[in-house]
Amino acid sequence: MVWPFGGNNNKEQEAAPESSQQLQQTLGFDPSTISDVSNIIKSPGVFDTNSLHPLAGLDKDLEYLDLEDEQLSPLEGSQGLIASRGWSDDLCYGTGTAYLLGLGTGGLYGFREGVANLPKGADVSGKLKLNTILNHVTRRGPFLGNSAGVLAVTYNIINSTLDSFRGKHDTYNSLAAGALAGAIFKSSKGVKPMAISSGLMVLAAGAWCGLKELLS
Secondary structure (H helix, E strand, O other): OOOOOHHHHHHHHHHHHHHHHHHHHHHOOOHHHOOOHHHHHHOOOOOOOOOOOOOOOOOOOOOOOOOHHHOOOOOEOOOOOOOOOOHHHHHHHHHHHHHHHHHHHHHHHHHHHHHHOOOOOOOOOHHHHHHHHHHHHHHHHHHHHHHHHHHHHHHHHHHHHHHHHHOEOOHHHHHHHHHHHHHHHOOOOOHHHHHHHHHHHHHHHHHHHHHHHHHO
16 A cells, blocks of 8 residues: 655655765764763764864965065075065165164264253253254254165165166176265256265265175
């Protein structure tokens, strides 16, 4: 005798073994053989202490980052006293270093100038003296720091361009970059200030190159 809804019971009986196998694969053990919690713990392959470690599985399919910014420049002559990683590295570090040096030097000069020009008198307050020193420091420090930063930016851009064009980094590139940077810096003041600024930058670039050769 065939029941009207017998087909559904047959499908459920066929699906039961499949769901049981899927559950066994998911849990790692057959739930029908478990009677209490101790059986679950003692079942082989259920709890793997290695897989419970916080760093477990990190050695599988691990992709290491290749940081190109950390690679040194392959340009000839760039592996000197201070190894270069590229034009952007030279631009950032060179400009920042020049700005800080200029700011500190200008601040010290302004401090000395402020102390030398302190107002005299018995009725002069300490606040007025401090204000005089700070005015000289804030006038000299930022001016020299900004000037050094602009010169460093111009110098590094020209120097990196010459390095790329000639395919190597050497003293000639530095001297030429210094001369052009000094001339551009004073280009609005006339020919004589341009020549003086260019000569000073050439001397500074030559001194830096000589120091690198001496210490390397």
